[in-house]
Amino acid sequence: MKKILFSLLLTGIVVTIVLGIYEHFKNESYKQNVNNLPHKDIVINNHIPKISCQTCHIPGASTENLQGQNMIYSKENSPKCRECHTVNNSRLAGLNNIYMTARDSNKFIEFAGVILIIFSFIGILIHGTMRIILNLKKKKYN
Amino acid sequence: MKNKVYIYKPFERFWHWAQVILIFILIFTGFEIHGTYEILGYRNAVQYHTLSGYIFLILILFAVIWHIITGEWRKYLPTIKNLKAQAFFYLFGFFSNQSHPTKASVLSKLCPFQKLVYLVLKLLVIPVMVASGFLYLIFRFPQKSSLLGISIDSIETIALFHTAGAFILLAFLIFHMYLITTGITTTSNLKAMILGYEEVEVKTVQVKKILIEEVVEEKSFTAVKEEVND
Numbered sequence: 001m002k003k004i005l006f007s008l009l010l011t012g013i014v015v016t017i018v019l020g021i022y023e024h025f026k027n028e029s030y031k032q033n034v035n036n037l038p039h040k041d042i043v044i045n046n047h048i049p050k051i052s053c054q055t056c057h058i059p060g061a062s063t064e065n066l067q068g069q070n071m072i073y074s075k076e077n078s079p080k081c082r083e084c085h086t087v088n089n090s091r092l093a094g095l096n097n098i099y100m101t102a103r104d105s106n107k108f109i110e111f112a113g114v115i116l117i118i119f120s121f122i123g124i125l126i127h128g129t130m131r132i133i134l135n136l137k138k139k140k141y142n
Numbered sequence: 143m144k145n146k147v148y149i150y151k152p153f154e155r156f157w158h159w160a161q162v163i164l165i166f167i168l169i170f171t172g173f174e175i176h177g178t179y180e181i182l183g184y185r186n187a188v189q190y191h192t193l194s195g196y197i198f199l200i201l202i203l204f205a206v207i208w209h210i211i212t213g214e215w216r217k218y219l220p221t222i223k224n225l226k227a228q229a230f231f232y233l234f235g236f237f238s239n240q241s242h243p244t245k246a247s248v249l250s251k252l253c254p255f256q257k258l259v260y261l262v263l264k265l266l267v268i269p270v271m272v273a274s275g276f277l278y279l280i281f282r283f284p285q286k287s288s289l290l291g292i293s294i295d296s297i298e299t300i301a302l303f304h305t306a307g308a309f310i311l312l313a314f315l316i317f318h319m320y321l322i323t324t325g326i327t328t329t330s331n332l333k334a335m336i337l338g339y340e341e342v343e344v345k346t347v348q349v350k351k352i353l354i355e356e357v358v359e360e361k362s363f364t365a366v367k368e369e370v371n372d
Contacts, residue, residue: 006211010207013203013207017199017200017203080184081183081184081185081188082180082184085175085177085184086177087177098297098298099297099298099301101175101176101177101301102175102176102177102184103177104298104301105176105177105305106302106305109302109305109306109309110305112306112309113305113306113308113309113312114309116309116310116313117309117312117313117316120313120316120317121316123317124316124317124320127320128320128323
């Protein structure tokens with residue numbers, strides 16, 4: 001009885017996960033609308049679960065950086081990820097009321113994180129060299 | 143005399159090495175997405191990060207079920223016993239050739255320090271990373287209805303938690319990889335994680351004594367007592 005219940009639970013969990021992933025990537029209606037766009041490969045392959053059309057095609061993005069442009073691109077000129085997701089000269093630099101990955105970061109967390117990593121390395125270096133030196137000494141005496 | 147003691151079960155070894163691969167991919171692509179360096183390309187990095195995130199979630203679910211079914215989760219319950227002795231061992235005793243205050247066996251494969259660190263890691267850092275990662279993944283801008291996704295305003299908090307967790311995990315990995323070399327020999331811990339066995343430098347009787355002491359806690363003393371008498 002326990003085994004049956006457990007296998008049912010396991011199947012349920014697995015099915016839920018598989019269905020969830022399928023639903024997450026499916027989004028059929030979106031694809032049909034997007035199929036006519038020149039930059040459909042960007043929108044379908046990568047951005048679809050996370051970002052909708054308005055992420056790029058909003059007034060806030062075009063007023064400062066892209067004056068006179070309607071932000072509709074030919075296939076060749078369609079924007080690459082790093083044109084927006086970068087610290088320097090981001091296309092969406094004017095869009096400063098949202099957090100954007102790679103464009104924005106919290107200075108305190110960056111600083112604390114780098115310090116943490118550096119101190120970890122220093123710590124293991126000191127501990128490791130001490131071990132090596134003391135091992136050599138021991139071998140000498142023996 | 144050296145004895146081979148069985149420490150890591152097959153599933154644990156599989157779990158560990160799967161985690162090794164996944165966490166290395168996640169950290170490597172994660173810091174690329176973060177903008178620290180440019181190697182794979184942003185799009186590839188995001189795709190690999192997402193895929194390995196899903197695989198990691200499945201792996202966690204299997205690990206949680208395994209720990210509950212086998213009762214192995216008890217091994218992570220923290221003890222203050224021996225904690226002080228162990229701190230002194232790593233700070234001072236290491237250099238004066240003392241033996242390790244707690245010995246690894248199949249019944250207690252984690253020393254008190256490990257218990258504490260892994261408890262924090264498994265109950266705090268990993269859940270925060272997984273939760274913030276998947277919230278990051280399902281957010282949608284702008285929010286059309288409340289069920290579609292996470293509001294754009296909350297994405298900053300989610301992202302900052304995810305970044306802070308990544309730094310802590312990286313620091314943990316650095317210490318973890320260094321501590322591999324602190325076994326009985328430099329490679330004995332690594333061998334134990336690959337083969338499941340560790341060579342322990344104690345007499346057979348001592349091994350059995352250690353086993354008995356721990357089995358008493360598990361309340362199956364009689365079975366082991368018979369074994370020893372044989």
